[in-house]
Amino acid sequence: MSEATQTIDSHPQTEAAHHPGVGIYLMVAVFLVVLTVMEITVFYVPALKTVIVPVLLILAAAKFALIAMFFMHLKYDSWTLSWIFVFPLTIAALLAASLLMLFAYLSHHLA
Amino acid sequence: MAAQPKPLAPEPQNYLEGGGLLGWLTTVDHKRVAVLYCAAALVFMALGGIEAMLIRVQLWAPDNHLLSAAVYNEIFTMHGTTMIFLVVMPLEIGFFANFLIPLQIGARDVAFPRINALSFWIFLVGAFFLHLGWLWGGLPDAGWFGYANLTERYFSPGLNLDFWVVGLLILGVSTVLSGLNFLVTIVTMRARGMSYMRMPMFVWAMLVTVVLILIAFPPLTVGLIFLTFDRFFGTHFYQATYGATPILWQHLFWLFGHPEVYIMALPAFGMISEVVPVFARKPLFGYPMMAYSLVLIAFLSYGVWGHHMFATGMGPVADSAFAITSMLIAIPTGIKIFSWIATVWGGSLRMTTAFYFALAMIIEFTLGGLSGIMHASSPVDLQQTDSYFVVAHFHYVLFGGAMFAILAAFYYWWPKITGRMMSEGLGKFQFWLTIIGFNGTFFPMHFLGMWGMPRRIYTYSPGLGWTHLNQLETVSAFILGLAFLVMYINILRSLRSGEEAPADPWDGRSLEWSVASPPPAYNFARVPEVRGRDALWVMKYGRAGSRGVAMFMAGHTPPMPESQLAPPTEPIHMPAPSILPLAIALAIGVAGVGLVIGEWRVIIIAAVTLFVAVVGMGFEYPEHGRESHDPDSAPSSGGVDPRKVGLWAFLGNECVFFASLISTYMVYKSRNTGSPGADILEIPLTSISTFALLMSSLAMVLALAAIQRNDKRWMRVWLGCTIALGLVFLAVEAYEFTHFYHRGLALQTNLFGQSFYTLVGFHGFHVSIGLLWLATLWCASLSDRFDKLRALSVELAGLYWHFVDVVWVVIFTLVYLMQQVKGA
Numbered sequence: 001m002s003e004a005t006q007t008i009d010s011h012p013q014t015e016a017a018h019h020p021g022v023g024i025y026l027m028v029a030v031f032l033v034v035l036t037v038m039e040i041t042v043f044y045v046p047a048l049k050t051v052i053v054p055v056l057l058i059l060a061a062a063k064f065a066l067i068a069m070f071f072m073h074l075k076y077d078s079w080t081l082s083w084i085f086v087f088p089l090t091i092a093a094l095l096a097a098s099l100l101m102l103f104a105y106l107s108h109h110l111a
Numbered sequence: 112m113a114a115q116p117k118p119l120a121p122e123p124q125n126y127l128e129g130g131g132l133l134g135w136l137t138t139v140d141h142k143r144v145a146v147l148y149c150a151a152a153l154v155f156m157a158l159g160g161i162e163a164m165l166i167r168v169q170l171w172a173p174d175n176h177l178l179s180a181a182v183y184n185e186i187f188t189m190h191g192t193t194m195i196f197l198v199v200m201p202l203e204i205g206f207f208a209n210f211l212i213p214l215q216i217g218a219r220d221v222a223f224p225r226i227n228a229l230s231f232w233i234f235l236v237g238a239f240f241l242h243l244g245w246l247w248g249g250l251p252d253a254g255w256f257g258y259a260n261l262t263e264r265y266f267s268p269g270l271n272l273d274f275w276v277v278g279l280l281i282l283g284v285s286t287v288l289s290g291l292n293f294l295v296t297i298v299t300m301r302a303r304g305m306s307y308m309r310m311p312m313f314v315w316a317m318l319v320t321v322v323l324i325l326i327a328f329p330p331l332t333v334g335l336i337f338l339t340f341d342r343f344f345g346t347h348f349y350q351a352t353y354g355a356t357p358i359l360w361q362h363l364f365w366l367f368g369h370p371e372v373y374i375m376a377l378p379a380f381g382m383i384s385e386v387v388p389v390f391a392r393k394p395l396f397g398y399p400m401m402a403y404s405l406v407l408i409a410f411l412s413y414g415v416w417g418h419h420m421f422a423t424g425m426g427p428v429a430d431s432a433f434a435i436t437s438m439l440i441a442i443p444t445g446i447k448i449f450s451w452i453a454t455v456w457g458g459s460l461r462m463t464t465a466f467y468f469a470l471a472m473i474i475e476f477t478l479g480g481l482s483g484i485m486h487a488s489s490p491v492d493l494q495q496t497d498s499y500f501v502v503a504h505f506h507y508v509l510f511g512g513a514m515f516a517i518l519a520a521f522y523y524w525w526p527k528i529t530g531r532m533m534s535e536g537l538g539k540f541q542f543w544l545t546i547i548g549f550n551g552t553f554f555p556m557h558f559l560g561m562w563g564m565p566r567r568i569y570t571y572s573p574g575l576g577w578t579h580l581n582q583l584e585t586v587s588a589f590i591l592g593l594a595f596l597v598m599y600i601n602i603l604r605s606l607r608s609g610e611e612a613p614a615d616p617w618d619g620r621s622l623e624w625s626v627a628s629p630p631p632a633y634n635f636a637r638v639p640e641v642r643g644r645d646a647l648w649v650m651k652y653g654r655a656g657s658r659g660v661a662m663f664m665a666g667h668t669p670p671m672p673e674s675q676l677a678p679p680t681e682p683i684h685m686p687a688p689s690i691l692p693l694a695i696a697l698a699i700g701v702a703g704v705g706l707v708i709g710e711w712r713v714i715i716i717a718a719v720t721l722f723v724a725v726v727g728m729g730f731e732y733p734e735h736g737r738e739s740h741d742p743d744s745a746p747s748s749g750g751v752d753p754r755k756v757g758l759w760a761f762l763g764n765e766c767v768f769f770a771s772l773i774s775t776y777m778v779y780k781s782r783n784t785g786s787p788g789a790d791i792l793e794i795p796l797t798s799i800s801t802f803a804l805l806m807s808s809l810a811m812v813l814a815l816a817a818i819q820r821n822d823k824r825w826m827r828v829w830l831g832c833t834i835a836l837g838l839v840f841l842a843v844e845a846y847e848f849t850h851f852y853h854r855g856l857a858l859q860t861n862l863f864g865q866s867f868y869t870l871v872g873f874h875g876f877h878v879s880i881g882l883l884w885l886a887t888l889w890c891a892s893l894s895d896r897f898d899k900l901r902a903l904s905v906e907l908a909g910l911y912w913h914f915v916d917v918v919w920v921v922i923f924t925l926v927y928l929m930q931q932v933k934g935a
Contacts, residue, residue: 022816029809036805040798043928053932060924064917071812071913073906078751080298081759088763091326091413092770099362099774102417105426106358107781 018076028070035063125530125629130688137688139224140632141209144231146528148205151235152198153599159193160592162186167552167588170581173573183569184252185271189241191255192275195375196282197238199513203378204289204324205234207520208317210528212293214623214630215311217302217639217646222295222753224686225728230288232696237281240703244271251275254567256368257338259349259360264342270707273342277703280335283328284699287764290324293317294760299753302622304641311621311646312401316381319405320374325760326413327370329768333775334363336869343706346858346865348775354782354862358423363771365416373412375509377405379476379516380447383469386519387451389617390466391458394645397450404443411440421489422496430489437487441480448477463617464538468519471546475511479504482557497567500560506553518545518598525605526612530629533609537601544594551587555580620645636679691728698724726887758907762914765877769918772873773925776866785861789930791851800843801923804878807836808916811909821899823892830889830905833912837882844875870926874918881912 039059042048048055069075074082126142138144165186169178178186209227213220221227244250248270253261262272297318301310310318337348338360347353349360388395395401417425417433425433451473460466482504486492495501518541525533560566564577571577615624622639623630625647643649698721705713780789814829848868856864888908891897 019816019819022813025809025812025816029806032805032808033802036798036801039924039928040794043794049931053929056924056928060920063920067808067913067917067920071808071916072910077755080751081755084294084298084756084759085763085766087322088326089766092766095330095366095767096770096774096777100777102362102425102429103356103778103781105429106356109424109426 019073020070020076024070028066031066032063035059035066124631125627126632127530127629134688136693137228137690139220139228139686139688139692141213141221141224141227142528142630142632144227145206145210147231148201148209148234151231151238152201152206153602155193155197155201155238156595157599159190159198160595162190162193163588164592166190167585169569170571171585172582173571173575173578175570178569180569181249181252184254184567185244185250187567188251188254188257188275192241192251192279194509195255195371196279197241199375199509199517200286201234202517203375203382203513204286204293204317204320205231207313207382207517207524208293208320208378209289211524211623212296212314212317213300214527214626214634215314215621216297216300216305217622217635217641218296218300219634219638219683220686221292222300223292223757225689225692225731226288227292228689229692229695230285230292232693233281233285233288233699236696236700236703237278237285240274240278240281240700243274243278243704247274256364257360258364259338259357260351262338262342262360263350265350273707276335276338276342277707280332280339281699281703283332283335286324287328290321290328291757291760291764294321294325295753295757297321298756299751302639302641302646305646308399308402309641309644309646311381312384312395312398313378313381313621315402316377316384316405319409320377320381323370323374323377323409323412325764326767327367327374329764330363330771331367333768333771334360334367336873337363337775339706340858340865340869343709344858346869347862348865354784355779356782358420359775359778361420361423362416365419366413366771369416369419370409370412372505372508373408375513376476377408379472379513380405382516382520382523383451383472384447385621386465386469386523387454388645389523389619390461390463390469391455392461392618393454393458394620394648395450396453397446398644400446401450404446407443408440411436411443415440418487418489418492421492434487434489438484441484441487444480448473448480461617463522464533464535464542465519465521465523465617467539467542468515468522468545471542472512472515472519475507475515475549479507479509479511482507495560497565498560499556499564499566502566503553503556503560506556510549510553515545518542521598523617524623525602526616527623527628527630529606529609530612530627531605531609532612532616533601533605537597537604541594541597541601544590544597548587548589548591548594552584552591555584615647618651620648622646625650633679633683633685636677636683687732689728689731691724691731695721695724695728722883729887730891752903754903754907755910758910762910765914765918769870769874769921772870773921776870776926779862779866783861783863785863787851787854787856787860788863789867789926791854791856792927792930793847794927796843796847797923797927800840800847801919803836803839803843804916804919807833807840808913810836811912815902815905815909818899818902818905823897826905827889827892830885830892834882834885834889837878837885837912841875841878841882844871844878848872867926871922874915874922877915877918881908881915884908884911 039056042052042055042059068085074085126140127146130138135143135147138147165178166183169175169183169186209221212218241251251257251271251274253267253272253275257272257275260266262276297310297314307315337346340346341348341350347355349355349357351357384395384401414436415433417429418437421430421433455470482500486495486501486504522533522538525531559577559580562576564571564575571581612628614627616628617624622635622641625639626634639646639650698717702714702717702721705711705717783789810829810832814826814833817823817826817829856867858865858868885908888904891901891904
């Protein structure tokens, strides 16, 4: 791990003080379970087939955000870390969307 | 980090002295690692140059059969691969960035010195791997972009492409590790007072470059993994016969390939932005716009890959979008060119060799940029694709841009690196030879391309009107070769008998010129405090830049700050050497050989060695990783832990990796025609594993909370729960895979099978790595030395574990719950 003399450590007490308590962790876990149950329910309810894609995407995004913000502490840590993660995450989403659209055109065109 | 095992003696000692061969093999000093990169790259530059000469000799005359078509394919493939991956990138990133970033930001080393050494050794192993074909089955021969499905086993049955695929995968690991290291170094280790808008422009360029590396390399890695699976495990990711599409490779490759052009160009821009102001004796014109334009170039460069694929028929909308972004990128690039010209304008010019090359770079690169704008127009591009016009264009960009900048940088920073001056006379001789040779070789290619000469043909018929220009190019190429011979002579002459260089031979503007030439191992006797942009210039002349010019015009010697030239007053703790980076790199190389020759025992032995070496590196110095309460280690910039920054950047890189895998899955799920398909997936079973993984994340944060309150017992309990739940997840996955296999879904069965197993399997692989990490941590926690000061180690492992969890959240939704949804 880091070895050079000039690296900077934030003190653990400060880190711990900025992290949420056990109560918050448990509450987030409950939310995650509820959201997952909702996802599975959406899968099995025929009436929701027409909106399954946006609903599932929103639920997944909510779970992703909860874990990243609370379990991974992005909500409590430096903005630098958020930038370092969110920028490539956005690029990743754009990449996936672009490839899907390009191949969708290709499939449609060939068909 | 405070505790270091081996303090240096307080007397100054330059970094090149002492240690012998073992010292170089075990070095973790960024300057020595940089020199190792330089030595390797110069060897490969000679090799790539000889390959270029062979190409030109072959094209000297029509109907020439000096080289066979097969050998010619090998030579141009290796020329491109060598020059890009083994010359330009290692020189810019491995050599100059490695040497200069810590010195320019006022740091004593990079953030992770041993990982820096590891990057070099992995690079060297990857480079040798690419050349193993000399001994075994021939060299790679599918072009530097290895288009599918030419690279499939059916069309290329030999070992040569196996070496190419595995070699590039290994080189990718090296580059990403370097990228992470430099990103963390720049973000967290800048000297006090060096804000982002005070960083030297080269550091800015490297910051943007490493971000680009982190988002550009994963698609290539995924593309190479698919190719590896096709060649070794019988999948069909790129074979149209099985419903797949070779176009997928082109997308994944160019998603890397075009940013790669800027990964090579941006450091060159940074170098020129350092050289020009020093020899024009003016501050860089439009510093903020130069910085912002770097960011804009990088961002746009990720959205222009399609202009390499106009000929594939992406459709009018996509063609238009890529044409617009490709044209837009000329705007920030133009800003840079005008800023350099404005910096030169009205300056007190000193016409050194470095400045000659810098000025030439501005002109030659602009020519390459202009032909690039032509390619942005899809109808024009269709005429130019795969012709010599394209060869002319990219050589003007990569040689005229990157290589000219590298040559300027060589002459500019060589005195700092070696403590010896290079001969200006030989340098200028080399410069004129380079100008004549370069333009004579590549400018006529524009005409040949427009006249219809395709690239990559090994010979041509007489009577096409191409002969005379090809002969001119061949003669010019040899003049260019002579120019590099002069450079090698100049280097050797300088090392043997060059004039000793003072600390600041050019009246420089940035901090590297404030220390001795060559610098001491610890870089700075006292970590400098930065008071403005052009930190050293401000130290020497104060803020009023014109005063320095006036002094120069009056012939006065600038007042050099003495503080860095004096010996340190107290011992400076520096990282100790380590043999483990070399051991890890060798293990990776052996694993690669095992894969290519199909010896699983070799792979297993190498993997075990690798694991032991990696864990050994983690425990090499027990004091590493402990939190420090030393007030001297208070944040000077950034204020965030370097390890945390590094891990988050790695996770960002992983996002792009999984996005590439997931989008391939979505595309191939829709194209899948055979059975079984996505309907084989079972939600109840996977729901169990999903809950297990979610709860493991809860257990992980509870373990962190426990160690933060110094409760080791409960930390071990919760860590154990995390491991147990992770094992449940893996067990369900193993059952699922076995179950599917018995129902007729193997890796090779159809498009769904291969993309599903690859995506979910790679996620499972990540879970396994996480479990190994957690298990190692659990064992380490048995030691008395493991206390709350190690909380960060638990947090880092936790971050990785939670990331594995969020990736599964996405996979569970897109793969399992949306199994009936038609995608692309």
